[in-house]
Amino acid sequence: MELRQLRTFVRIVELGSMSRAALDLDMVQSALSQQIGRLESELSTRLLQRTPRGVIPTEAGQAFFHEAQLTLRHAEQAVLAAQQARLSGAVSMGLPPSIASVLGLPLMRAMQERYPDVRMHIVSALSGHLTGLLNARQLDLAILFDTHSARRWSITPLLEERLFLIQSRTRPVAPGITHAAPVRLAQLGGVPLILPSGSHGLRSTVTAAFATAGVQPRMAMEIDSLPLLMESVDAGFGATVQPWSAVALYKQDAAQRFQWSEIADEKVRRDAALCSLSDDELSPAGLAARVALLDCARRLVRSGQWIGATLTDRPTHHGS
Numbered sequence: 236m237e238l239r240q241l242r243t244f245v246r247i248v249e250l251g252s253m254s255r256a257a258l259d260l261d262m263v264q265s266a267l268s269q270q271i272g273r274l275e276s277e278l279s280t281r282l283l284q285r286t287p288r289g290v291i292p293t294e295a296g297q298a299f300f301h302e303a304q305l306t307l308r309h310a311e312q313a314v315l316a317a318q319q320a321r322l323s324g325a326v327s328m329g330l331p332p333s334i335a336s337v338l339g340l341p342l343m344r345a346m347q348e349r350y351p352d353v354r355m356h357i358v359s360a361l362s363g364h365l366t367g368l369l370n371a372r373q374l375d376l377a378i379l380f381d382t383h384s385a386r387r388w389s390i391t392p393l394l395e396e397r398l399f400l401i402q403s404r405t406r407p408v409a410p411g412i413t414h415a416a417p418v419r420l421a422q423l424g425g426v427p428l429i430l431p432s433g434s435h436g437l438r439s440t441v442t443a444a445f446a447t448a449g450v451q452p453r454m455a456m457e458i459d460s461l462p463l464l465m466e467s468v469d470a471g472f473g474a475t476v477q478p479w480s481a482v483a484l485y486k487q488d489a490a491q492r493f494q495w496s497e498i499a500d501e502k503v504r505r506d507a508a509l510c511s512l513s514d515d516e517l518s519p520a521g522l523a524a525r526v527a528l529l530d531c532a533r534r535l536v537r538s539g540q541w542i543g544a545t546l547t548d549r550p551t552h553h554g555s
Contacts, residue, residue: 329377406471
C-alpha cells in the first residue's frame with residue numbers, strides 16, 4: 236500500500252466524484268479507477284459504491300477514510316520534521332589549486348545535494364598557506380601534502396599522485412619525449428623546467444628525486460601561481476613536473492594544449508592527506524563535509540577520473 240493510493244482514495248471521498256477527483260489530481264479517470272481497484276483487492280473489501288449522484292464510501296470505506304486521513308497527516312508531519320532538522324551551518328575548506336581543479340566542482344555538487352542548507356567557504360591556496368590557516372582555526376578542514384606542522388589535527392591519508400613531465404603540445408621543449416610514454420629523470424637534465432619556489436612542498440619532492448637520480452635540473456623559472464605556471468608551460472617557456480591534476484585546470488582542451496609523460500622513477504610521488512580540526516572541535520557541518528569530501532575523492536579515483544591517483548586507505552590519526 237502506498238501513500239499515493241491513500242491520497243487518491245481520500246480525495247475521491249472528499250469530492251464525492253471520480254471525475255472531479257481525476258481533474259483535481261491531474262489524472263485520467265481510468266488510472267484513478269485502477270488504483271482504487273488495486274486498493275480494494277489488497278484489502279479484500281469494497282471501499283466505494285457508485286450512486287446516481289457520484290460515489291460514496293461503504294461502511295468499510297468510511298472507517299478506512301478516517302484512518303487514511305490520519306496516516307497522511309502523520310506523513311506530512313514526518314516530512315516537515317525532517318526538513319526542519321536538516322543539517323545547517325557553515326564549513327570552511329582549503330584545497331590546493333591542483334586538487335581544486337579535479338575535486339572542487341564535484342565536491343560542491345555533492346554538498347549541495349546532501350546538505351543544501353550548509354554554507355561552504357572554499358579557499359584555494361598553496362598547501363603551506365592552508366596549513367597556517369588550519370593551525371589558526373580559520374579553516375575546518377583542508378587537503379595538505381605536508382602534515383608535519385599538525386597541531387591537534389585529525390589526519391586521514393587520502394591519495395598518492397604520480398608525477399608527470401608536462402610540456403606544451405604545440406611548443407614542446409623536450410620534443411624527443413612523446414605523450415604518454417614513461418620518462419626517467421635521467422633524461423631531463425637539459426630540459427628547461429618551470430617549478431614552484433623552494434617553499435613549496437612539490438619543489439622539495441622534485442629536487443630530492445633529481446638528487447637521487449644524480450641529475451642537476453635546469454631551472455628556467457620559479458612560479459608560485461599554478462595557473463600562471465601552466466600558462467608559461469603552454470606558451471613554451473619550459474616544461475614542469477606536476478601531478479596530472481595540474482592539467483585538469485583546462486578541462487576539455489587539456490589534451491590540445493599539453494602533453495604529459497609519467498615519470499617512471501621510484502618514489503616520485505606526492506601524498507595528499509585530509510586534515511581537519513580535531514573531532515571535538517568540528518561542528519556537525521564540518522563532520523558532514525569531511526565525509527562528503529572523502530566519498531567524493533574516492534569516487535573520482537575509483538572511476539578513473541583522477542588520472543595518476545591511487546587511494547591510500549590508512550587509518551586516521553591525530554597530530555600533536
